[in-house]
Amino acid sequence: MASERLTGQQIADEKLTGWTYFLNRLRTRVATPDFTTGLALVNAIAAEAERRDHHPDLALRYTFVDITLTSYDTGGVTGRDVRLARAISTLIAGAGLAQECASVSLIELGLDTPQAAPLMPFWAAVLGAEVVDGDVRDPHGVLPAVWFQQSGSEEPRQRWHPDIWVDPAQVRPRIDAAVAAGGALVDDSEAPSFWVLADPEGNRVCLCTWQDR
16 A cells, blocks of 8 residues: 655654755755766665666756655655655765755746636647646656646736746745845745745746645
């Protein structure tokens, strides 16, 4: 039987140092001094994952490794992921490396439209993606997902806006940096689920977290 899917608050209560949670996944980033060190860490994680028969997604870059955990049979994070996250953190520390989640974020694209259904097949086609539960999603999980927000048809209007998913602790620093760069906080009525910001020309973006969802 599949493990029970955990809520965002249950995951937060686990107090996993260096890990963040959004879009149904645990995520962390490990800086590495060189490619060989990163590869050795990936191999160590792979061995532990095989031993547990529960496997993360790993992205090996020249100077860092990104690690993502989810239970595909539940569509979210379970106790298996929490336990593997702790084991991976032990491997990271044992290798003399450090993990963090402050720099980890993910982008989704929102399209404001009065009629989403006729548009979904087009965006799935040009992205080489598929329509899943009303969103356009890359089956390989590489490209940003596209979701559709019901809107009016008044002109002019902004049709596209990015959603940036971040760790809750990073919201305030990013808002402060955006305002210092000439932007504005437009709406925080849905916080802590999301905040709406705008650049100096009024183009909007949302900072999103798992909280209050």
